[in-house]
Amino acid sequence: MLGSVIPSSRWLIRSLLAQVDWDRARYFVEYGPGVGTITRHILKRMRPDARLLALEINDDFVRHLNAAIDDPRLVIRSDSAARLGAVLDELDWPHVDYAVSGIPFSTMPPADVEAVLDETRARLTPQGEFLVYQFSRHSAQYLHRSFDDVSREFVLRNVPPVSCYRARSNGVVAKGKP
Ligand SMILES: C[S@@+](CC[C@H](N)C(=O)[O-])C[C@H]1O[C@@H](n2cnc3c(N)ncnc32)[C@H](O)[C@@H]1O
Numbered sequence: 450m451l452g453s454v455i456p457s458s459r460w461l462i463r464s465l466l467a468q469v470d471w472d473r474a475r476y477f478v479e480y481g482p483g484v485g486t487i488t489r490h491i492l493k494r495m496r497p498d499a500r501l502l503a504l505e506i507n508d509d510f511v512r513h514l515n516a517a518i519d520d521p522r523l524v525i526r527s528d529s530a531a532r533l534g535a536v537l538d539e540l541d542w543p544h545v546d547y548a549v550s551g552i553p554f555s556t557m558p559p560a561d562v563e564a565v566l567d568e569t570r571a572r573l574t575p576q577g578e579f580l581v582y583q584f585s586r587h588s589a590q591y592l593h594r595s596f597d598d599v600s601r602e603f604v605l606r607n608v609p610p611v612s613c614y615r616a617r618s619n620g621v622v623a624k625g626k627p
Pocket of ligand 1: 506
């Protein structure tokens with residue numbers, strides 16, 4: 450089961466996380482961490498007092514992550530990205546600085562994708578960013594519909610080549626606690 454996911458390459462990770470302000474960011478979330486390749490990079494770079502919430506729906510991956518990564522800053526939940534708000538409320542996290550996603554929009558029902566985007570936009574700080582990688586070009590339409598500012602880098606060296614997106618909302622105030 451764990452073999453069913455191709456871990457993200459270093460080129461993909463470099464592109465996806467290139468613009469992160471590591472000195473400022475306190476709250477990260479990751480959707481679909483899989484075997485934890487990106488998770489480990491975020492943990493390596495983030496502040497000692499920062500936190501990372503990983504939401505993964507595959508229980509095999511959740512078990513693997515719990516066994517493989519021992520870091521008090523990481524919270525792993527067997528839950529969908531579409532339930533971000535409820536999980537953040539349970540954890541009493543005030544907002545999200547960066548949401549990082551590897552979940553495949555192209556294979557999800559559109560309503561589920563919209564739910565993930567709504568939850569993400571609602572919880573990101575006004576300076577917050579949604580960092581997304583997608584193998585299907587058609588997925589970009591979702592981001593453009595939900596976010597004001599979307600940029601894309603195509604990472605040819607990843608196998609298969611992948612698009613890394615950086616999405617922001619102008620002037621949207623996060624719904625979370627102050
Ligand atoms: C392409 S894999 C991620 C690979 C990962 N970045 C790595 O390097 O190992 C996509 C992951 O998204 C998870 N996933 C799919 N839909 C999800 C959802 N709605 N919420 C959370 N995780 C989801 C899948 O179980 C899978 O582990």
